[in-house]
Amino acid sequence: xxxxxxxxxxxxxxxxxxxxxxxxxxxxxxxxxxxxxxxxxxxxxxxxxxxxxxxxxxxxxxxxxxxxxxxxxxxxxxxxxxxxxxxxxxxxxxxxxxxxxxxxxxxxxxxxxxxxxxxxxxxxxxxxxxxxxxxxxxxxxxxxxxxxxxxxxxx
Numbered sequence: 001x002x003x004x005x006x007x008x009x010x011x012x013x014x015x016x017x018x019x020x021x022x023x024x025x026x027x028x029x030x031x032x033x034x035x036x037x038x039x040x041x042x043x044x045x046x047x048x049x050x051x052x053x054x055x056x057x058x059x060x061x062x063x064x065x066x067x068x069x070x071x072x073x074x075x076x077x078x079x080x081x082x083x084x085x086x087x088x089x090x091x092x093x094x095x096x097x098x099x100x101x102x103x104x105x106x107x108x109x110x111x112x113x114x115x116x117x118x119x120x121x122x123x124x125x126x127x128x129x130x131x132x133x134x135x136x137x138x139x140x141x142x143x144x145x146x147x148x149x150x151x152x153x154x155x
Contacts, residue, residue: 030123031045031116034113034119034120037112038109038112038113040109043076044076044080044083045113046066047066047073047076047080047086048080048102048106048113049113050065050066051100051106052102052110052113055102055107056100056101057100057101058100059077059098062077062100067146077100085102085106086100086101086102087100087102
């Protein structure tokens with residue numbers, strides 16, 4: 001015996017959180033062949049992107065940029081270090097600080113990765129203008145959600 005949902009706002013197709021979650025999973029799957037070619041996971045790729053923007057970041061800075069806690073980030077960085085893509089160095093001034101920097105191998109990977117965003121837009125059959133608009137909307141959504149979380153964590 002099935003019951004009709006009395007609350008259409010609770011139908012899966014009307015849930016923003018589900019659409020974002022499912023889209024994220026599907027897009028991450030689309031990245032797989034490109035990332036396999038680079039020899040990195042999606043999470044490792046994101047760390048590399050941040051370091052390609054500005055080399056030598058602290059673990060804390062990387063975590064803030066990527067919205068990851070140190071418990072998630074530390075093993076990820078160890079795997080990147082074992083692959084020879086990054087180096088981890090403790091600060092001589094403050095041993096609690098660990099600096100992450102690209103190795104030559106990590107820097108060289110950037111040229112190989114440069115084609116990925118264009119390939120993804122093509123795979124999604126998106127015009128550049130549509131891609132830019134969608135990206136802007138998601139960046140705005142992320143900023144709003146982050147602000148809500150920052151504000152509510154201070155309560």
